[in-house]
Amino acid sequence: MRYLVRAVELGLLACRTCGLPAPRPASSEARCERCASRLHPRTPRSAEVTGAWLITGMLLYIPANVLPVIHTSGLAGGQDSTILSGVLSFWRAGSWDIAALIFTASIAVPVTKFLALGLLLWTVRRRSVWDMGQRSKLYRLVEIIGYWSMLDVVVVALTSALLQFQTLISAEPRPGIVFFCAVVVTTMIAAMSFDPRLIWDASSGHAR
Amino acid sequence: MLIPSNELLICRDCDAVHRRTTLESHQVAHCIACGAVLARGPRLGIDQLLALTVAAAILFLIANANPVLSIEVAGIRTQANGLTAALSMEHGWVGSAATVLALTTFLVPMTQIALLLWLLSFASVARRAPGCRSVLIALHRLRPWSMTEVLLLGVLVAIVKLSGWVQVVPGVGVWALAGLTVLMTMLSLVDRRDWWSLAESGT
Numbered sequence: 001m002r003y004l005v006r007a008v009e010l011g012l013l014a015c016r017t018c019g020l021p022a023p024r025p026a027s028s029e030a031r032c033e034r035c036a037s038r039l040h041p042r043t044p045r046s047a048e049v050t051g052a053w054l055i056t057g058m059l060l061y062i063p064a065n066v067l068p069v070i071h072t073s074g075l076a077g078g079q080d081s082t083i084l085s086g087v088l089s090f091w092r093a094g095s096w097d098i099a100a101l102i103f104t105a106s107i108a109v110p111v112t113k114f115l116a117l118g119l120l121l122w123t124v125r126r127r128s129v130w131d132m133g134q135r136s137k138l139y140r141l142v143e144i145i146g147y148w149s150m151l152d153v154v155v156v157a158l159t160s161a162l163l164q165f166q167t168l169i170s171a172e173p174r175p176g177i178v179f180f181c182a183v184v185v186t187t188m189i190a191a192m193s194f195d196p197r198l199i200w201d202a203s204s205g206h207a208r
Numbered sequence: 209m210l211i212p213s214n215e216l217l218i219c220r221d222c223d224a225v226h227r228r229t230t231l232e233s234h235q236v237a238h239c240i241a242c243g244a245v246l247a248r249g250p251r252l253g254i255d256q257l258l259a260l261t262v263a264a265a266i267l268f269l270i271a272n273a274n275p276v277l278s279i280e281v282a283g284i285r286t287q288a289n290g291l292t293a294a295l296s297m298e299h300g301w302v303g304s305a306a307t308v309l310a311l312t313t314f315l316v317p318m319t320q321i322a323l324l325l326w327l328l329s330f331a332s333v334a335r336r337a338p339g340c341r342s343v344l345i346a347l348h349r350l351r352p353w354s355m356t357e358v359l360l361l362g363v364l365v366a367i368v369k370l371s372g373w374v375q376v377v378p379g380v381g382v383w384a385l386a387g388l389t390v391l392m393t394m395l396s397l398v399d400r401r402d403w404w405s406l407a408e409s410g411t
Contacts, residue, residue, distance in 0.1 A: 018344070
């Protein structure tokens, strides 16, 4: 067993922007000597800010799924599609691979982010020492998968750009895509606001 | 207390303190507590990084000046790339999604490439770029918002999706976009301490 020394125990901290170690500052006005960013032992009000962005994202996720994201029309008439109905129509048409990809990017990724950030906030609040290594990995997963949800926005934009000057078929974006885009942005900000060092703060002073 | 800042590595994710060792090229140091990447060995020199950035700039221009895909229905041919797709969405409040798309797939990668060119062209003649610190902070902030790889996957999905209804032809832009994705990933794998050493060295 190695004894784990944390910067907070040595009176040190690492600059969040450039990573340079520094002695823990006496005032909140202190700045990093290399990059001049504000130095804080922990990101101020990290849990509250993350929670606020997370709840905003969850609320926006409702109209993002209920409202149509694209309107397509062809010879057989027009129809509005939501994200889920788009996935289902690919599935029925036999394109299970595209259906799975859009399902993952647009439904599984946002839901995973909500659950993971919710779990992290809840365990940090309880000062839980339960499997901190895995919870750190969970946080990094949330960071990595974050922006892949923009996939559907890209696909809707490309589809409508290609079809807007066509005569036989056409496609137009619908308001659902704006809410969906907002979900991606708010959950990315939520993940960035979370200070992952809080996960390990419950353990300070314990041997591992 | 004066700390030799180059002897310690503090984990970004869990605050664990490590002693720094010299890494060989392609070696990656992980945190003993949480497994986060602490440092990466140097893979590429300044000149190689500059070459990659110039290549990225060229591919970026090609990817945005040419269509990534085009379709043909009843003799009418239409084409699009990431930028024209974002611009064509610009009507009504649905346009706000287009703004995010234009920022993350066009403006942010373009700014990243421009800032890297600025930094590296000075570094290649062993000089410190003016505004080096602000440039490095800007690069740090922009990184999560750069979505070239998402645009590439979106283009591939759109090709498959539309080919069910109409005839789809991938354009020159899609190859440039694929190359750009690879180069941007290579550039993002440079250790952030190596970037910051550019701010400390030189005249």
